[in-house]
Amino acid sequence: MTLEVGTTPHSQWQVLAPVLAALGWENAQDADPEAWYQAEKAAFDPHTKHLLLHTRPEVSVARAIDAGQSPADALEAWRHSAEQLIAFYKRHRANTVVVEVCDAVDDPQALVSAVEQYLQLTATGDIASLESLPEPTAVNQLIANQLVAQNTPVTSLCAELEACTLPLSDKAFHAPALCLMDLYKQLQVSSQEEQDTRDQLQQAHEELQEQLESERRAHAQTRKALEESKEEGELVLKQLFHVQEELEARYLTGNQKTREQLEAKQQVSSEAERLQAALNSEKRSHSETQNALQTLQAESDKLRNELSLAQKQLKNQKSERDAPVSKQQAIENGRVQERLASEQREHERTKNILEETKEENDLILHQLFKVQEELERYYLENMRITNELTKLKPRLRTYEAQIKENDKNLHTYRKDNQQLNLQLKRHKLVASRLEQRLAQIQNSIFWKAAAPLRRAARLFSRTNARINKQAKLIRKSPYFDAEWYVKQYPDVAKNNADPAKHYLRFGATEERNPSKRFSTKAYLEAYSDVAQAGMNPLVHFVMHGEAEGRSPKP
Numbered sequence: 001m002t003l004e005v006g007t008t009p010h011s012q013w014q015v016l017a018p019v020l021a022a023l024g025w026e027n028a029q030d031a032d033p034e035a036w037y038q039a040e041k042a043a044f045d046p047h048t049k050h051l052l053l054h055t056r057p058e059v060s061v062a063r064a065i066d067a068g069q070s071p072a073d074a075l076e077a078w079r080h081s082a083e084q085l086i087a088f089y090k091r092h093r094a095n096t097v098v099v100e101v102c103d104a105v106d107d108p109q110a111l112v113s114a115v116e117q118y119l120q121l122t123a124t125g126d127i128a129s130l131e132s133l134p135e136p137t138a139v140n141q142l143i144a145n146q147l148v149a150q151n152t153p154v155t156s157l158c159a160e161l162e163a164c165t166l167p168l169s170d171k172a173f174h175a176p177a178l179c180l181m182d183l184y185k186q187l188q189v190s191s192q193e194e195q196d197t198r199d200q201l202q203q204a205h206e207e208l209q210e211q212l213e214s215e216r217r218a219h220a221q222t223r224k225a226l227e228e229s230k231e232e233g234e235l236v237l238k239q240l241f242h243v244q245e246e247l248e249a250r251y252l253t254g255n256q257k258t259r260e261q262l263e264a265k266q267q268v269s270s271e272a273e274r275l276q277a278a279l280n281s282e283k284r285s286h287s288e289t290q291n292a293l294q295t296l297q298a299e300s301d302k303l304r305n306e307l308s309l310a311q312k313q314l315k316n317q318k319s320e321r322d323a324p325v326s327k328q329q330a331i332e333n334g335r336v337q338e339r340l341a342s343e344q345r346e347h348e349r350t351k352n353i354l355e356e357t358k359e360e361n362d363l364i365l366h367q368l369f370k371v372q373e374e375l376e377r378y379y380l381e382n383m384r385i386t387n388e389l390t391k392l393k394p395r396l397r398t399y400e401a402q403i404k405e406n407d408k409n410l411h412t413y414r415k416d417n418q419q420l421n422l423q424l425k426r427h428k429l430v431a432s433r434l435e436q437r438l439a440q441i442q443n444s445i446f447w448k449a450a451a452p453l454r455r456a457a458r459l460f461s462r463t464n465a466r467i468n469k470q471a472k473l474i475r476k477s478p479y480f481d482a483e484w485y486v487k488q489y490p491d492v493a494k495n496n497a498d499p500a501k502h503y504l505r506f507g508a509t510e511e512r513n514p515s516k517r518f519s520t521k522a523y524l525e526a527y528s529d530v531a532q533a534g535m536n537p538l539v540h541f542v543m544h545g546e547a548e549g550r551s552p553k554p
Contacts, residue, residue, distance in 0.1 A: 002026065002047070003121055006037040006088070008054040008081045010063040010074070011101045012133050016053070019108045019130070022123045023051075023115050038084040049119040050096040052085050053104070054161060057154055058175045061144035062136035071147055071445065075154065082157055089164050095119070098161075103168040105130050110168040118166065143449055145175050198438070216424075470539050471500035474514065477542045479552055481515035488513075508536050518552040526554035 003024040007013040013020075013033060037052070057078045064074030089096050097118050104111040108130055112123045136144070148154055162173040474480040482499040486492050489512060492502050503514050511521045523537040524530060527550060530540045541552055 003049050003051060005033045006050065006052045006085065007033045008060060008085060009034055009077050010060045011053055011055040013053050013101060015105055015130050015133060019111060019127060022125050022127060023112065023121050034081065037088045038081060049121055050092060051115060052089060052096060052098045053101050054082065054085060054098065055101045056175060057148045057158060058141065058144045059136065061147060062141040065140040065143065066136055071143055075147055075151065079154055079157060082161055086160060086164055097166050098164045099168065100165050102133060103171060105133055107168055114166055114168060139449060141176065143445065148175065467501055467504050470504050470536065471498065473542055474538050475500050479515055479518040479538060479541065484515050504536055514538050522554050523552065
């Protein structure tokens with residue numbers, strides 16, 4: 001005979017695996033104890049014995065919630081499996097035993113005895129003690145208890161299941177008890193953890209915001225630097241274009257002037273050559289004229305000599321009174337006079353021609369000097385432009401290097417900007433996920449169910465904050481002596497309680513004194529308004545009483 005085991009969902013039957021193996025359950029790892037008996041016509045072998053295990057719905061639902069399942073779905077799954085389990089038991093009562101898992105874990109020997117008695121199976125080996133079942137979360141247990149208590153069909157089904165269950169102990173079949181103080185502590189811890197989580201999320205969110213703001217500022221600075229670099233690049237480009245235009249204009253102007261100068265120089269050279277040739281011609285003509293003039297002068301001198309000689313002859317002839325002048329000699333004298341006058345006129349004309357030629361030569365020389373001065377001026381201007389071009393070439397190369405450097409920086413800034421945009425997107429994605437996680441936590445059933453406890457925890461936290469603030473206040477007062485308080489009331493030292501907080505929470509109510517200098521009972525009796533206000537007497541005295549002139553020991 002073999003043993004086959006069936007269980008309800010989330011019954012923690014795995015803890016009983018050693019005992020079930022000892023009773024003859026084979027292939028436990030390949031079996032599906034939570035499902036096989038739920039088939040409408042489950043296979044039945046008369047030689048097979050069946051052990052059906054279950055847990056209370058409150059425990060099953062609480063464990064299902066711990067596993068992340070919806071409470072309503074978990075309760076419906078337990079109800080369906082419990083109905084099928086009861087139906088299978090009713091059909092095969094002779095070979096089937098129903099046992100509650102918690103009872104079996106508490107007393108495995110009782111389980112072995114029941115199986116041996118009712119199913120005639122013998123256990124092999126020693127039965128060791130089993131590990132205790134893990135407790136569900138207190139809050140989930142509270143939710144499960146409340147959910148089952150409000151579901152009448154499930155409550156009725158529990159009573160029917162209890163009637164089918166073989167008891168292994170004297171324990172009552174009821175919902176698991178829940179300690180509210182443990183639940184409160186757990187909720188407080190959970191609330192603190194949630195608060196810590198919220199603080200961490202808030203801190204992470206603030207850090208992300210700071211990072212985003214820092215990256216925005218860096219992005220803005222980068223963008224500003226890019227804009228400034230772009231403006232500077234554009235300004236440099238404009239200056240470069242202006243310099244290039246100026247250089248081109250100067251180059252073209254220089255070339256034009258150079259061409260004009262060359263042309264003028266060529267013209268002046270040709271004019272100078274022409275004038276030089278004319279001058280040479282005039283010089284030759286002047287030389288010829290000078291030669292002719294000298295010839296004429298020589299002839300004139302010769303004629304003068306001849307005339308002088310003739311005059312002497314005439315004088316000699318006149319001296320002869322009786323000797324008459326011959327007609328032929330008179331004609332010859334007239335001819336000499338005409339020839340002499342003609343030579344004089346030719347001499348005057350040649351003299352005038354020489355003077356005109358000299359004036360023309362002076363004018364040509366003056367024009368030649370002016371042309372030479374203009375050529376020198378053009379040459380000096382061309383040299384100046386060439387020197388300026390030579391000086392501007394390094395600046396041009398510097399501007400070109402600056403443009404290349406600006407292009408390189410612009411490329412680097414764009415690449416950094418892309419990386420910053422990617423980081424910004426990643427941070428926004430992380431922030432979105434954190435916000436979604438926070439929304440999921442706030443919308444969860446646990447969060448909503450724990451709202452009253454959170455309010456109580458906040459009230460408790462506010463009370464603690466007020467106590468801490470008042471304790472800090474009275475510690476600074478000379479009317480509170482912690483050492484004296486501990487020696488006077490040994491129970492405070494025995495419980496390791498903070499003297500100031502103990503006095504604020506319990507000491508004043510018990511009419512204990514905070515020091516030798518202050519009487520709690522006398523102060524409350526003397527000043528009924530403090531007692532009616534429910535205010536701690538020492539706190540009132542420190543904050544108001546001493547300033548109002550009230551006595552610490554009336």
